[in-house]
Structure formats: structure tokens, C-alpha cells
Amino acid sequence: MVLxxxxxxxxxxxxxxxxxxxxxxxxxxxxxxYRAVLCVACFTSKVVPLDLDYVSVESLKCPNCGIDTxxxxxxxxxxxxxxxxxxxxxxxxxxxxxxxxxRVWVLEHARELEDQVGATGGPxxxxxxxxxxxxxxxxxx
Numbered sequence: 001m002v003l004x005x006x007x008x009x010x011x012x013x014x015x016x017x018x019x020x021x022x023x024x025x026x027x028x029x030x031x032x033x034y035r036a037v038l039c040v041a042c043f044t045s046k047v048v049p050l051d052l053d054y055v056s057v058e059s060l061k062c063p064n065c066g067i068d069t070x071x072x073x074x075x076x077x078x079x080x081x082x083x084x085x086x087x088x089x090x091x092x093x094x095x096x097x098x099x100x101x102x103r104v105w106v107l108e109h110a111r112e113l114e115d116q117v118g119a120t121g122g123p124x125x126x127x128x129x130x131x132x133x134x135x136x137x138x139x140x141x
Contacts, residue, residue, distance in 0.1 A: 007109050008042030016083035018043040021113070022106045023077045024099070034110035046105065047078055050092040064098035074099035076106075 002013040020043065023033040038046070050063045059070040073093035080088050094102060 004037055006039035006042050007036045007111075008038050008046065011039065013037075013039045015040060018047075018080050018082055020047060020078060020080040020110075022103075022110060023079075024075060024103065033113040034106050035113055036106070036110035043080070047080060047090065050076075050078065051088070051090045052092075060093040062095040062098050063092050064102070065095060067095050069093045069095050072096075076102055 002016060004013050004017045005011065006013055006017060018038045018040070020036045020038050021033055022036065023031060025031055052063055054060060059068055060073055061067065062069050062073070072095075074096050076092045076094055076099060078090040078092070080090075082088055092102075
């Protein structure tokens with residue numbers, strides 16, 4: 001028995017929990033991230049089904065309902081620290097409706113993380129290619 005309670009089911013974990021971060025970009029481009037501590041059962045039911053290998057020639061499909069999301073997906077990014085294994089990342093190309101349902105569960109069972117722009121906040125939308133080259137010390141003509 002572990003002291004930590006699972007934020008998914010609110011039961012005490014029987015083994016070391018899975019620290020899991022869920023993130024996505026809102027329509028305005030702002031990154032949102034949430035942290036959950038999950039037991040084996042909650043991790044197995046909420047994260048493992050999303051850990052799919054997409055072959056480069058395959059069309060993307062919603063991991064929940066299976067519709068084609070190649071040209072229009074609403075991604076959820078998951079980073080988990082699995083006991084005795086390490087870091088595992090998952091990218092899920094949900095359709096809009098399934099992404100909304102999944103995010104509701106995350107909002108109800110995880111705590112929001114503060115914005116960490118520059119650390120894990122992803123690319124800045126207003127940085128130009130010239131700015132990047134200058135930052136790398138490359139002269140622009």
C-alpha cells in the first residue's frame with residue numbers, strides 16, 4: 001500500500017502511482033497542462049488505450065471513435081512517468097467531440113499546472129524564423 005491516493009478514482013494506490021501530465025492547446029493557441037497521480041487501473045483505462053503506433057502512411061484516426069482525423073484533429077499530449085520504466089509520451093489525434101469528453105475527465109481529476117513558457121510551453125507563436133537564426137548566431141543577409 002502506498003500513501004498516495006489516485007486522483008482518478010480517489011482510492012489509495014496499491015503500488016507506486018503513475019505521475020501523468022495531460023496537455024493541449026486551446027483555440028487561442030494557449031497551452032494548458034494538468035497533472036494527475038493515477039493508480040494502475042486508472043492509468044490502464046485512461047492512458048494505455050491512447051498509446052497507439054501510427055505508421056507514417058496511415059491516416060490519423062480518433063483513438064476513441066475511430067473516425068478519420070488526418071486533416072482536422074484536436075490533440076491531447078500525455079507524458080507519464082511509469083514506475084520502474086521511466087518517461088512515456090503519447091500523442092492522441094482526437095476528433096473534436098471525443099477530445100472535449102476526454103478533457104472534461106482530465107479537468108475533473110487533475111490539477112492545473114502553471115504556465116511554464118520557455119520550459120515546456122512549446123513554441124512561441126510570434127517568433128519568426130529570422131529570430132531563431134539570430135538566436136543561434138547565424139547572420140541573416
